Amino acid sequence: MKPAPFRYADPGTLEEAIAVLSSEGAGAKVLAGGQSLLPLLSMRLAAPTTLVDINRVPGLDTVEATGDGVTVGALVRHNALLHDAAAARVQPLLARATANVAHPAIRNRGTTVGSIAHADPSGEMTSVLALTDGHVTVATPSGVSTVEWRDFFVGPLETSVHGPAVVTSAFFPALPDRSGTAFAEVARRKGDYAVCGAGVVVTLDADRRVAAVRASYVSVGLTPEVHDLTDAVVGQPADSADWAAAGALARTLVDPDTDIHASADYRRLLVGVLTERTLVAAAAEALGGTE
Amino acid sequence: MNVDTERTITLTVNGIPREATVPVRRLLSDALRHDLGLTGTHVGCEHGVCGACTVLVDGEPMRSCLLLAVQLDGASVTTVEGLARDDHRGGQVLHPVQEAFRECHALQCGFCTPGFLTTIAAGLEKRDNSAELTEEEVDDMVGGNLCRCTGYANIKKAVHTANAAMRDGS
Numbered sequence: 528m529k530p531a532p533f534r535y536a537d538p539g540t541l542e543e544a545i546a547v548l549s550s551e552g553a554g555a556k557v558l559a560g561g562q563s564l565l566p567l568l569s570m571r572l573a574a575p576t577t578l579v580d581i582n583r584v585p586g587l588d589t590v591e592a593t594g595d596g597v598t599v600g601a602l603v604r605h606n607a608l609l610h611d612a613a614a615a616r617v618q619p620l621l622a623r624a625t626a627n628v629a630h631p632a633i634r635n636r637g638t639t640v641g642s643i644a645h646a647d648p649s650g651e652m653t654s655v656l657a658l659t660d661g662h663v664t665v666a667t668p669s670g671v672s673t674v675e676w677r678d679f680f681v682g683p684l685e686t687s688v689h690g691p692a693v694v695t696s697a698f699f700p701a702l703p704d705r706s707g708t709a710f711a712e713v714a715r716r717k718g719d720y721a722v723c724g725a726g727v728v729v730t731l732d733a734d735r736r737v738a739a740v741r742a743s744y745v746s747v748g749l750t751p752e753v754h755d756l757t758d759a760v761v762g763q764p765a766d767s768a769d770w771a772a773a774g775a776l777a778r779t780l781v782d783p784d785t786d787i788h789a790s791a792d793y794r795r796l797l798v799g800v801l802t803e804r805t806l807v808a809a810a811a812e813a814l815g816g817t818e
Numbered sequence: 819m820n821v822d823t824e825r826t827i828t829l830t831v832n833g834i835p836r837e838a839t840v841p842v843r844r845l846l847s848d849a850l851r852h853d854l855g856l857t858g859t860h861v862g863c864e865h866g867v868c869g870a871c872t873v874l875v876d877g878e879p880m881r882s883c884l885l886l887a888v889q890l891d892g893a894s895v896t897t898v899e900g901l902a903r904d905d906h907r908g909g910q911v912l913h914p915v916q917e918a919f920r921e922c923h924a925l926q927c928g929f930c931t932p933g934f935l936t937t938i939a940a941g942l943e944k945r946d947n948s949a950e951l952t953e954e955e956v957d958d959m960v961g962g963n964l965c966r967c968t969g970y971a972n973i974k975k976a977v978h979t980a981n982a983a984m985r986d987g988s
Contacts, residue, residue, distance in 0.1 A: 528865070530845075532823065533842065533843055535821065535842035535886070536820065537888075537889075547819045551821065558886075561884055561885065565885070566865035566866055569883070570865060577821060631937075631959070632872050632881055632962050633866060633884070633962070635875075635878045635880050636875075636880045716961065717957070717958075718962050
């Protein structure tokens, strides 16, 4: 349970970080919070030749909330995002989901962007990036580019970003008008990886009827996905919509796996339960916002 | 840009500046125990699940098994050995959380205790203790630490007892 030997650099600028990632080659790995990476190293599931620690790089620790959405820098700890009131006003899913990320001691160090770059399908923030239709910003030797979430997640623990690159921020678009959100998980112990989690966004029309329903799940499938559940409830009054039907539809759309923690069937059952439960809360919030 | 396999670091541990030369792969938990001789920090699962190795880094609880010692260069670390306070008569008095653990029988074998003590001490010191301490708050504070002996009833009782002592003492 000790990491295999590696080389270590802690650059003081982003340019330096990219330069050292380039010169160290394909075995180099970026270290941010390390709350997922260090267990992988200790269990010898990963053995990078070099760790490039970006914790000294200035300018990456800010949360910027505007009318368009929230930009979260690569060194923002989950706990900072959880308590960022401006970010929560623009996109309430951020605080709701980060409250479910691991335990407080891990949230104090782990970063939101790092967990997205880690691309674990059991991660909360990967599915929130998908559900909000967000993107990440990536710095490479050839410049800075943005990658939409659909193009970013390739498989479990795998993204489309290869070679010397630092994911410098993630952007979560603002919640649309007349909308409500909710996020819930079932876990063996609060703070552990979810057996199943669900995040939802309900959007109403001007007559307080359901216009759109989107959901994304945690620990279901190999990469984050967004499921459109609108058809099950479209046009129904938000205070009496058939949310169980939306849950039933969700169950038919997901393709969970069986593992040591739960069977695929149990996960599919939880998808239905959590979908209905979160939609009731999200609809109530959307209704509250229209009064 | 230096790319190293070994580094000499200086950090403040329990108020005392310390220096150590460590392989860069050395976990903070191992550096505290092996390089600095502070064996109060216990190492359980070594992948962030059990919480036994929790220490305070610049006042915030963190898993010392999920930090590299080299990352702590210049930082301030409090371990369980640093919780007791000077009694101004040449000795030390236990931290209110330690006192409450003793009073409430919140430990049995003691393996998990250092992680609980650091986590709870930070949690209680940070909160506004004029506000009522809710069960949910207590659950959140101790939920990331595993105890396999006593169950959590006495630990939670100790959190309340310590909170009351800290409120009345401040």
